[in-house]
Amino acid sequence: MASENTPVTLEKIVSLCKRRGFVYQTAEIYSGLNGVYDFGPLGAQLKINIKNSWLKDMNSQPEEILLIDGSILGPFDEWKASGHVDSFADPMVDCQNCKRRFRADDPDIDLNKTCPVCRVKNWTDVRQFKLMFETQVGAVAGQSSIAFLRPETAQSIFINFKNVVTSNRVKVPFGISQIGKAFRNEITPKQFLFRLREFEQMELEFFCKEENSREFFEKWLERRNNFYLNLGINPKNIRFREHEKDELAHYSKYCTDIEYNFPFGWKELEGIAYRTNYDLSQHIKHSGKDLSIFDPQTNESFVPHVIECSVGVDRTFLTILFDAYYEDEIEGEKRICLKLNPKVAPVKAAILPLVKKLNEPAIKIYQELKKSGFVIQFDESGSIGKRYRRQDEIGTPVCFTFDFDSLQDQKVTARNRDTLEQNRISIDQIKNYLNDLLK
Ligand code: GAP
Numbered sequence: 001m002a003s004e005n006t007p008v009t010l011e012k013i014v015s016l017c018k019r020r021g022f023v024y025q026t027a028e029i030y031s032g033l034n035g036v037y038d039f040g041p042l043g044a045q046l047k048i049n050i051k052n053s054w055l056k057d058m059n060s061q062p063e064e065i066l067l068i069d070g071s072i073l074g075p076f077d078e079w080k081a082s083g084h085v086d087s088f089a090d091p092m093v094d095c096q097n098c099k100r101r102f103r104a105d106d107p108d109i110d111l112n113k114t115c116p117v118c119r120v121k122n123w124t125d126v127r128q129f130k131l132m133f134e135t136q137v138g139a140v141a142g143q144s145s146i147a148f149l150r151p152e153t154a155q156s157i158f159i160n161f162k163n164v165v166t167s168n169r170v171k172v173p174f175g176i177s178q179i180g181k182a183f184r185n186e187i188t189p190k191q192f193l194f195r196l197r198e199f200e201q202m203e204l205e206f207f208c209k210e211e212n213s214r215e216f217f218e219k220w221l222e223r224r225n226n227f228y229l230n231l232g233i234n235p236k237n238i239r240f241r242e243h244e245k246d247e248l249a250h251y252s253k254y255c256t257d258i259e260y261n262f263p264f265g266w267k268e269l270e271g272i273a274y275r276t277n278y279d280l281s282q283h284i285k286h287s288g289k290d291l292s293i294f295d296p297q298t299n300e301s302f303v304p305h306v307i308e309c310s311v312g313v314d315r316t317f318l319t320i321l322f323d324a325y326y327e328d329e330i331e332g333e334k335r336i337c338l339k340l341n342p343k344v345a346p347v348k349a350a351i352l353p354l355v356k357k358l359n360e361p362a363i364k365i366y367q368e369l370k371k372s373g374f375v376i377q378f379d380e381s382g383s384i385g386k387r388y389r390r391q392d393e394i395g396t397p398v399c400f401t402f403d404f405d406s407l408q409d410q411k412v413t414a415r416n417r418d419t420l421e422q423n424r425i426s427i428d429q430i431k432n433y434l435n436d437l438l439k
C-alpha cells in the first residue's frame with residue numbers, strides 16, 4: 001500500500017503498466033479497441049501467478065474441487081435457459097446533445113440534471129441494453145445458428161454438471177471450478193482493467209444440500225477473505241458488503257461482495273452468491289435431461305444447491321497492483337516499488353554483476369536458476385542503484401549482486417526489496433533462499 005504522502009492513483013498504475021510492459025492497449029497501432037487489453041511479458045506472468053494461487057487455494061480446501069475448462073461459445077438454448085437472453089442487460093441512456101452513452105444506474109448520472117460531459121439536459125428514455133455478444137455459427141443464418149460468447153464461465157459448469165458427476169464419482173458437498181474468458185458488451189468500460197469487455201473469471205460453483213447452503217456460504221466468505229489476506233492484501237482495504245434485494249442478479253437469493261478500497265471508491269472485487277438450484281433446474285427444464293443426483297442416505301434424487309465464488313483475474317490483477325504500489329525516497333532519489341507477494345511477483349529474482357567484467361560467472365548462476373524453473377532476470381546495464389530501482393518497480397523480491405569478493409568466497413549479496421537489507425549468502429544456497437521466499 002502506498003505511504004500516506006504518496007497516494008496511488010489510477011494514472012500511476014496505468015503508466016507503470018505501459019512503461020514496464022505489464023499491459024498494452026489492444027491494437028494500439030490501430031487506435032485500440034475500447035474495453036479490451038493485451039498483457040505483456042510481466043503482465044502475462046503476473047496473471048498466471050494469480051491463477052495458480054487461486055487454483056492452489058481451491059485445491060487446499062477440505063472438500064473435493066474439480067477443475068474444468070469449458071468452451072467460450074455456447075448455443076442460444078443454453079443462454080435462454082440460464083435466463084441471460086432475457087435478463088442480462090443494463091439500463092442505458094443517451095445524451096441527445098453530445099451523443100454520449102451512459103449506464104443509467106451509474107452513480108455519476110442523474111437524469112434530473114444535465115449531462116456530465118456537455119452540461120446540456122437532453123436525455124433519451126432509459127432502455128435495456130443486452131450485454132451478451134451474439135454471433136452466428138456455421139454458414140446458414142437463423143435462430144438455430146445463433147451462439148453467444150459466454151458472459152460468465154459459470155454456465156459451462158452447470159451444463160457439464162452431470163458429466164463431471166458421472167465421470168468422477170463425486171458426492172455432495174463438492175465444487176467445480178474454472179478459469180476462463182468471459183465477454184460482456186459493457187456500455188461504458190472504464191477504470192482500466194476494472195470494467196472490461198473481454199476479461200477472465202475464476203469461478204467456483206460449490207454444490208451442497210439446500211439445508212447446508214447457509215453454513216457453506218459463511219465458510220466460503222471466510223475462505224475467500226483469507227485468500228486475499230494470504231496474497232498480502234492490506235486487510236484495511238477489504239470489506240464485505242451484502243447485496244440489497246433490488247440489486248441481486250436474477251439467479252441469486254442472497255449475495256455478498258468482497259469489496260476493495262480502490263482509489264475510485266469501494267468496489268466489488270468478488271461476488272459470493274447463493275444461486276439456489278436455479279441454474280440446474282433451468283437446464284433440466286429446457287434440455288429435458290435429468291441433472292439430479294441420487295442420495296443413498298435418503299434413497300432420493302435431488303437437485304443440489306449452489307454457492308458461487310466469482311472473481312475476475314483482471315480485477316484481481318488491478319487490486320494487487322494498487323495494493324502493492326509504494327513510493328519512497330532512497331538517498332534523495334524517488335523510488336517506485338511494487339511490494340508484491342513473492343508468490344505472485346512476475347520475476348522472482350535478478351542477478352546483477354557489479355561490473356561487466358564479472359558477467360561470465362554471474363550468467364552461470366542465472367542460467368542455473370533458469371534451468372531450475374525460476375523466472376529471473378539478468379541485468380548488467382547502468383549503475384547498481386538504477387538496476388535495483390528497475391527491479392523494485394516490477395516487484396522483484398530480491399536481487400543477487402555478484403561482486404569481486406564473490407570470485408573468492410563464492411557468495412553474493414542478497415538485497416531485499418522491502419527491507420533494503422543486504423546479506424551475503426552462498427551461491428549454492430540461492431535456490432533454497434528462493435524456495436523459502438516462495439513458500
Ligand atoms: N457468475 C457470476 C458473475 O459473473 P458478476 O458479479 O457479474 O457475477 C463476477 O461477476 C466477477 O467477475 C466480478 O466480481 C468481477 O471481479 C469480474 N467481472 C465482472 N464483470 C467484469 C468486467 N466487465 N470486467 C472485468 N471484470 C469483471
